[in-house]
Amino acid sequence: MYRYDKTDQQIINERVTQYRDQISRHLAGELTTDELRPLRLQNGLYIQRHGPMLRIAIPYGMLAAAQLRKLAEISRRYDRAVGHFTTRQNMQLNWPQFEETPAILAELASVQMHAVQTSGNCVRNITSDHFAGIAPDELTDPRPYCELLRQWSTFHPEFAFLPRKFKIAVNAAAVDRAVIRAHDIGLDLVLDDDGEIGFRVFVGGGLGRTPILGKVVREFLPRRHLLSYLDAILRLYNRYGRRDNMYKARIKILVQALGIEEFSRQVEAEWSQLKDGPTTVPDAEFARLAGHFNPPAWETLPAEDPLHAARIRTDRAFAHWVRRCVHAHKTPGYAAVTLSLKAPGVAPGDISDAQMRAVADLAERFSFGEVRVSHEQNLVLADVRQRDLHELWQIARSHRLTTANIGLLTDMICCPGGDLCALANARSTPIAEAVHQKFDDLDYLHDIGDISLNISGCMNSCGHHHVANIGILGVDKNDEEWYQITIGGQQGNAAAIGKVIGPSFYAQEVPSVIEALIAVYLENRTDSERFIDTLQRIGIDPFKARAYAGRDRRRTAKVDSREKEVVNA
Amino acid sequence: MPRIIKNRQIVEDDWQVLALAAGETPDTVPLPAAPVLLPLSVWQARRDEIIARAAPLGVWLDSHEGPEALAGDIDRFTVIGVNFPKFTDGRSYSSARLLRERYGYGGEIRALGDVLQDQLFYMQRCGIDAYALRADKDMEKALAGLSVFSEAYQAAVDQPQPLFQRRPVQEPT
Missing domain, CATH: 3.30.413.10 (Sulfite Reductase Hemoprotein, domain 1)
Incomplete structure (x- = not known):
């Protein structure tokens, strides 16, 4: 990955000095709140519902093990020992102290990291393919x-x-x-x-x-x-x-x-x-x-490792995980691994400091010391030998990083939502958790197959709900949380924006509405069809009809006119 | 006499800035004695009259006014002001670069309006060389804003070669 030379380091060090001075001038009353605001945003610092939030840049999702360890250390020392990965492949800390943010940036600079332009009206973090290279x-x-x-x-x-x-x-x-x-x-x-x-x-x-x-x-x-x-x-x-x-x-x-x-x-x-x-x-x-992205020293290996193939045959849980979380690699004998940050009971994209350290260890042991963040809010170890997959899986499993749901219904992209974000109209992580509870049978999830379900807590759409097969958008109606559902969106080459199926639902309805949408798919699919294929073939109407069947529509209303996009706080 | 930052120093300066008050029109507004920075609209309405005054010429562009309007006359001006109605309005950065890089303007470009310490570095890179700092701010302290960074990645007016054309060969740190 890219390593700074002296000039790169000097620029980032000077940025820390500049920011520290800005904060101290603000505290001294020389820089007003309004004057500081765009400056702190361009250093990733928001003022949120409960206090500051710091968004740390992870350029195009690339992290060295030492950087991830530093993030673990920072999250423990300056936050609540948890970080949150975002759809721009960045990391957010939700509980830093305002006065400590210059110290955090200095810590980051020590491992060639920063929070430059992770917010503000400027060019943001460049994002790319988590399987790059x-x-x-x-x-x-x-x-x-x-x-x-x-x-x-x-x-x-x-x-x-x-x-x-x-x-x-x-x-x-x-x-x-x-x-x-x-x-x-x-x-x-x-x-x-x-x-x-x-x-x-x-x-x-x-x-x-x-x-x-x-x-x-x-x-x-x-x-x-x-x-x-x-x-x-x-x-x-x-x-x-x-x-x-x-x-x-x-x-x-x-x-x-x-x-x-x-x-x-x-x-x-x-x-x-x-x-x-x-x-x-x-x-x-x-x-x-x-030259900074030269391939690591891949070994010459057979395309199929016999031991790996045998383990897949004998270990059903491992085979499930391989099917969803192990991906093709251009080099024979190697694979890429997704470590799911979508376990039940955890907000999507959240990672504890202990997990960060565990992933750093795994990266050093099995994947040349590098980690990638996917925009779907998972982590990727890109260069793992097939023969190491079983051992890696066993270790990762002990850290709850092997939920075999990549690309499945519970691999939800989800913003932090109203629990933390000042912009949100509604909470999003409780919806994600409710989906986990409704769809807790892994065999059933595998049977449903490839599908995307994304959740945004407001129109800013950080949860990418528009490009999900099933998108959920939190809206505020008369100070109540409601959820509008879109279907038919997708990412990839056939990217499409989902269509709203109708009036919004209240939170408790959402899991059963999703269940209804899934049921229409399962009843109508052909052998090879994914959810999106069936939807495109039979159209939106059968889904719409089932979603609203038997529901008391007196409780719904049009989306409130106050619902609107809000800019950085 | 009022003071501004010019060429990285605090200097006394006697240029006035004319802004049209409510009810005033470019055609009829009284022209103050030179030296004065005139609104673009006044310059456009009374170009010949202003040139005939045979005094140093100054004009200022608001953030929505492009330097294209001055193209034919660019070398007549001693000072061109670029206004920042709010410091978050970034249009005048483009105006300044265009004045220097496209129209070859070599005179003074002065930042007017909501001009603050933390934007001076970017302004300088875009070819602005004089700064009428907002009146409530400390000019001595603001000077530090001009030297926040010792190096920059992009080509701009102050350094026409991007870093990748100049980067010393070194081992990564």
Whole structure:
């Protein structure tokens, strides 16, 4: 993974000094609350329901074991010994003390970490495929490009005060695992007819209150022009994005207003002035960055390890886990492992300090000392020998990290919701827990098969409910928590936004509504169909009818007009 | 005399800033004695009259006004102000870069409005070289804002080569 040189380290150290000074000036009354707010947000510090929340950057989800140990130490020393992984592959600490946040940033800097631009109206953490570098369906490793973008976006002087937040994701695989079309800019690594590496550039995607999938703004951008082209897009957005209405300030609204053709024309016009300038990236820089992501020392192994195959035959629990949590690796004899952070009784994405240390140990012992965070809020050990899987599983199981539910109904993406987040309209983690309780039979979950269920506590859509097969959105009606359900969304190459099935439900209804939706699927599916396939074949109506059958609709109402997207607190 | 930060020092400065009050129009507003930074609308309405005054010329762009409007006259101006109505309104960063990098403006670019210590570093990188700090802030202390970082990744006005073109070869730490 990328390791800082002296200059990178110096920049991050100076950031800590700057932030410490800002906090002390604030405490001395020289920097008002309103003046500090955008500054602390660009260091990941929110003021939440119960106090501060600190969002720590994990660039494109890559963590070294030593960094994860540091996170464990920080969570124990400065928080409540628990961290929460987010859909931007970051980690949130929910109970830090305001005055201690400079010390936390200094601790992070000691292991080449920071909280730079994890919030605020600026370019946020670059996200990517959690199987980057090892996926069999990958064109090339996306991480050197992610790191180039991390550096370009870090303290970009022109784009620190954009109309609104700005999210970029990079995919290089045949199957998009980074939801790039749900981003302000989505970058798809492709080859042109001459075999040159470049990007198909999507723009104007985003979830939130107006979910839109990104549109192609350029079919092929040679990689050397990446930064000048992004400068052109960001400059247009900085100058012409709406600033009068925060709900219409994302770039997707500008793209919509101009139309993609006109937007593209304006980008090209601006870019023509910037193209081939000093920001053109030479091959030597790509090579330097790629050198940081050289493959680890994989051994030459047989494609199928006989001992592993035998264990799958004899150990049913292990076989279940392998089926859901072990993934293909491009190198024979190796596999990637997902450690599920979706065990029943635990908020999705939450991890204790003891688990962090355990994962760091597992990474060092079995996977070259590296860990990845997936945007689905799980952890990945990317380079495990097949023959080690059983031992790894046994150790991970003792830390409750082997729930065999990856890609199944209970592998829910879920925001922290109203229990912690000041923006939320409703709680989300109790809904996740209720789903766990309703669907507690693993055999049944395996029978239902591949499905996504995502939960957001408000329109900001941190839980990505719009792109889930079943999406649950918390809404506030007259100070009561209600839940609106969408179906038919999906991520991946056929990314789609789900459709609302009708009036919202109260919390206690949600598990049985999900059960009803699942029942329609099970009754109608053919042998090979997933939930989404059946839904697309038979349409939304049978699902809708079953979801509302026998329910007393007098208790429901239209979504309250007060329900709205809220910006950073 | 009022003071501003200019070229990283605190200096006395006698430029005034004209803003149109309610009811005033660009065509009829009385022009104060030079040196004065005029609103773009006044410059556009009375260009010839202003040039005829044969005094140092100044104009200021609000954050929604692009430097394109000054393109043909850029070398006439001694000072161009770029306004930050709120420090969270980032449009004038783009205006400043365009003035320097696209229109080749070599005179003074002055940040006006909600100008605060913690934005000075970015402003400087975008080619702003004078800062009319918000009146309630301590100018001596604010100077520190210009040297928060000793290095930067991106190409910008103060350093036209991005770090990747200049990065010394070193072993990772």
